[in-house]
Amino acid sequence: MKVLVVGGGGREHALCWKISQSPRVAELYCAPGNGGIGRIANIVEIGAEDIEGLLRFAKDRGIDLTVVGPEAPLVEGIVDAFESEGLRIFGPRKAAAEIEGSKAFAKDFMSRHGIPTAPYRTFTDPWEAMQWVRALKWPVVVKASGLAAGKGSIVCEDEEQAVQAIELIMLQKAFGEAGDQVVVEDRLWGEEASFIAFTDGETVLPMPSSQDHKPVFDGDRGPNTGGMGAYSPAPVITPELEERILREIMIPAVKGLKEEGRPYKGVLYAGLMIDEDQNPWVLEFNCRFGDPETQPLIVRMKGDIVRVMEACIEGRLKSVSLSWDPRPSVCVVMASGGYPGPYEKGKEIHGLEEAERMADVWVFHAGTSFRNGRFFTSGGRVLGVTGMGESLPEAIRRTYEAVKKIHWEGVHYRRDIGQKALKRIGAA
Incomplete structure (x- = not known):
């Protein structure tokens, strides 16, 4: 085919x-x-x-x-x-994909179907939104309702930051039309995780858990990016919690979309916050595979992914099962200096062949071009270096060993991908 x-x-x-x-x-x-x-x-x-x-x-x-x-x-x-x-x-x-295309729709949808998410309000008038946040006495998150390449969510510690976020999104149009409407929601506290599943509109077939790292700098500092690295599985999601996520979030979402005349086929991705009491809350829904979560997930997947995709399209996912390599995997994103702000392109990339020769290492390209037998940078996120190991510490060590073999002028990457998991399992 x-x-x-x-x-x-x-x-x-x-x-x-x-x-x-x-x-x-x-x-x-x-x-x-x-x-x-x-x-x-x-x-x-x-x-x-x-x-x-x-x-x-x-x-x-x-x-x-x-x-x-x-x-x-x-x-x-x-x-x-x-x-x-x-x-x-x-x-x-299109109608089903609105669950990512409009955060305002997604929040209202979750409210209608009892899916746990933070209290919120939506605004199309920036002055009304500013008036609202000035009256609040607690941290909020201001989100552009439309698509913003994973960068349209701004965590605000106080009312001044919230007002600045609204100005940036709605008045300065930092994300274009995506900021015509904003969602202002209470800030949730805990540890984030990604939960991604195949669905044919009836059956939900989950993939292993994973965890993304959005901020550009170590320690989750700096502006949000499309994602600076990920690992799978995420220890914060226990088998018991996975069952709850399926029962309380994923299955109700697929069922609710069908009830509203928006049957959902494909991959459904829930970005979650797990609070200190092990309760899952939905930060956002995405209508596709995560990036960079796909990289560590896909190297663990056994069998034929085409067979699973066809089963989703044909409505027979319940007849399909998936098996996974039990070994943990880690992806470290290597980015252009300056990302997610302005950055230079056209830097020659060195060391790829040496990294790719390593066992259980895969180098997935993002912002690269190939000219005259050489690779050059052409985007903000350039490479996703992915490694696997018998344990999470081994997977992290192997991945960073490969990362250190690759270099170009101005390269930037986080050096703490996977550290939250190590702390949780007591291996830091």
């Missing part, structure tokens, strides 16, 4: 890597791809949000299955467009 993967980041490189292992796949394409993906898939120079161009390509090439990585084309309705032409595509339709 012929498969097209839409997207060009580290998540899509990991998906291409896994899909390419399927014995059913004869031809693999990726649009727009990146320098690393070009080694395992045919690169198609069509943007991930060019739905008409992607549809035309899929029809012309006789693509049998399209897999969508990023959220933007899903929210814009790529699945609806492909299905209307009789093409098979993995991901939720």
Whole structure:
């Protein structure tokens, strides 16, 4: 079969890597791809949000299955467009993808269906929002309601910071139209985790837990990014808590979307806060695989991912099971200096081959280009170096050993990925 993967980041490189292992796949394409993906898939120079161009390509090439990585084309309705032409595509339709496309919708949806989330209010008037936060006496989080590449959530310690966040999002339009509406919610305290599952709209098939690291600097300091690293599994999610998350969050979400006429097929991702009493709270829902969580998850996945995706599309997920490598895995994102702010591109990357020769290490490309036999930086998040070990400390050690073999001018990465897990298991 012929498969097209839409997207060009580290998540899509990991998906291409896994899909390419399927014995059913004869031809693999990726649009727009990146320098690393070009080694395992045919690169198609069509943007991930060019739905008409992607549809035309899929029809012309006789693509049998399209897999969508990023959220933007899903929210814009790529699945609806492909299905209307009789093409098979993995991901939720536009109405279902609104659970990520609008944080205001997601919060109201959770409220309607009794899914645990922080108390909140939504605003379209910035002055009304500022008046509201000035009256509060506790920390809040101000979120752009629309898509902001994982950077539209600002934690505010006091009313002054909250007012500044509203000004940044709604008046200065830091995230464009995504900031036409904001959600202001009470700040939750605890440890964050990611819970991602396949679903065909009825059955929910969970993947192992994982934990992302959003802030750019060690110790969770600095502005939020798309994610600076991840590991799986996350010890904060115990087997008992996993059962609660399925029962109280994931299954009610899939059932509620169906009841509201928004049947959900694809991957559903809940970003969670686990409080000190081991209660799970939803920070956000995403309508796709996480990035960088996909990288440590996908190297642990056994079997044929194409088979699982087809089962989701065809509504027969209950007949499918997944098995996972029990060994922990860690992904460290190597980024351009200055990210998530302005950064320079075109820096030559050195040491890739040496890192890739290591056992149980995979280097997934995100913002890279390939010219004249050499790799160069072309984005903010450049590489996702992923390693596996018999224990979490070993996985962390191996991953950072690989990271240290790779370098370019101005490279930046966090040096504490996985430390929360070590503290929790008493191995720090």
